[in-house]
Amino acid sequence: MTLVSDETTTAVLSGAELAKDIRARVTATAAELTDAGTPPRLAVVVATDDESTAWYVRSIAKAAAKTGIRCDVVDLGADATPERIRGELTALSEEPSVHGIVLQTPLPGGACLEELAAAIAPEKDVDGANPVSLGRLSAGLPAFAPATAAAVLELLDHYEIPLSGRRAVVVGRSNVVGRPAAQLLLRRDATVTVCHRYTRDLAAHSRQAEVLVVAVGRIGLIGAEHISPGAVVIDVGTNPTEDGGLVGDVDERAVTGLAAGLTPVPGGVGPVTTALLLRHTVESAWRSTA
Numbered sequence: 027m028t029l030v031s032d033e034t035t036t037a038v039l040s041g042a043e044l045a046k047d048i049r050a051r052v053t054a055t056a057a058e059l060t061d062a063g064t065p066p067r068l069a070v071v072v073a074t075d076d077e078s079t080a081w082y083v084r085s086i087a088k089a090a091a092k093t094g095i096r097c098d099v100v101d102l103g104a105d106a107t108p109e110r111i112r113g114e115l116t117a118l119s120e121e122p123s124v125h126g127i128v129l130q131t132p133l134p135g136g137a138c139l140e141e142l143a144a145a146i147a148p149e150k151d152v153d154g155a156n157p158v159s160l161g162r163l164s165a166g167l168p169a170f171a172p173a174t175a176a177a178v179l180e181l182l183d184h185y186e187i188p189l190s191g192r193r194a195v196v197v198g199r200s201n202v203v204g205r206p207a208a209q210l211l212l213r214r215d216a217t218v219t220v221c222h223r224y225t226r227d228l229a230a231h232s233r234q235a236e237v238l239v240v241a242v243g244r245i246g247l248i249g250a251e252h253i254s255p256g257a258v259v260i261d262v263g264t265n266p267t268e269d270g271g272l273v274g275d276v277d278e279r280a281v282t283g284l285a286a287g288l289t290p291v292p293g294g295v296g297p298v299t300t301a302l303l304l305r306h307t308v309e310s311a312w313r314s315t316a
């Protein structure tokens with residue numbers, strides 16, 4: 027029997043306070059811009075009936091209103107054609123008073139986000155969805171990163187998690203989260219492994235991680251056997267539960283006492299994502315005045 031426990035205290039890496047700080051700074055910048063005659067404006071294009079997307083859009087609109095950013099939700103309906111969506115994105119790209127454009131997923135009939143997002147002017151692409159933005163990110167050139175991927179890095183920096191030279195593992199490779207998160211970690215000199223559906227022995231890879239980012243969308247994907255003691259775990263997954271709640275991809279109970287830190291769901295990456303979308307919008311508005 028062991029008398030000395032090797033239990034680690036797992037820090038809760040909350041995003042709520044951080045998001046609040048970001049919104050406070052955005053509010054100040056938005057006020058300055060408005061005084062200077064450039065009221066920041068964000069357009070969110072929606073073409074789905076998906077309930078969780080609707081929730082996300084409402085939370086963007088609410089946060090925008092609170093920070094003094096005009097937010098137009100352009101609902102094209104779940105039967106919108108790709109041509110109609112592309113036309114709207116083109117019109118918004120040409121409208122000088124609009125500084126940020128987001129196209130929400132999912133899209134009708136399997137329309138391709140990357141292809142449609144090519145119609146978003148890169149300087150207004152505040153969710154980094156245009157392939158030009160994704161390419162610039164990969165090339166190490168300035169570009170807006172997808173807000174969720176940016177939120178992962180913002181949280182790691184806020185909690186002063188070192189990245190340079192450290193082993194980072196990203197689970198998931200979508201263009202919205204996993205892939206750009208991996209690019210951002212690489213840019214910060216982490217040694218990055220990306221896992222996906224065809225990865226053999228996920229646990230063998232994820233156990234190597236000093237920083238583990240999980241963005242899959244599967245309840246309980248990551249358990250105790252997937253992490254090494256002392257790892258910092260960023261749980262991006264948001265999975266609705268039967269009782270109307272929301273859980274991540276990480277089995278919180280299993281990794282508590284093992285991980286050094288874990289982002290909660292809700293209250294982790296999500297609120298920071300929304301705040302960064304707004305920050306990107308005021309950045310874009312600011313640049314438009316230069």
Ligand SMILES: NC(=O)C1=CN([C@@H]2O[C@H](COP(=O)(O)OP(=O)(O)OC[C@H]3O[C@@H](n4cnc5c(N)ncnc54)[C@H](OP(=O)(O)O)[C@@H]3O)[C@@H](O)[C@H]2O)C=CC1
Pocket residue numbers: 174197198199200201202203204221222223224225228241242243244262263264265295296299
């Ligand atoms: N909090 C926030 O701000 C946000 C949260 N999310 C959430 O993050 C999650 C991921 O979103 P998103 O990237 O858009 O989802 P996608 O469905 O686009 O991508 C999921 C990724 O997970 C990979 N994957 C699927 N099954 C496994 C498995 N068993 N083992 C390893 N990898 C697997 C897929 O691999 P492959 O490529 O091989 O198919 C794919 O790359 C979702 O829960 C979503 O709701 C998303 C955006 C914002």
Ligand SMILES: Nc1nc(=O)c2c([nH]1)NC[C@@H]1CN(c3ccc(C(=O)N[C@@H](CCC(=O)O)C(=O)O)cc3)C=[N+]21
Pocket residue numbers: 078079081082085129130131132153155173174202264272291292293294295296297298299300
């Ligand atoms: N082009 C595109 N970019 C996206 O970033 C994108 C998208 N499409 N489609 C939908 C998903 C989903 N998503 C969320 C963002 C924040 C929360 C969030 O803040 N959630 C709260 C809780 C919500 C609750 O309690 O129900 C939290 O985590 O604390 C959730 C989900 C962004 N997405």
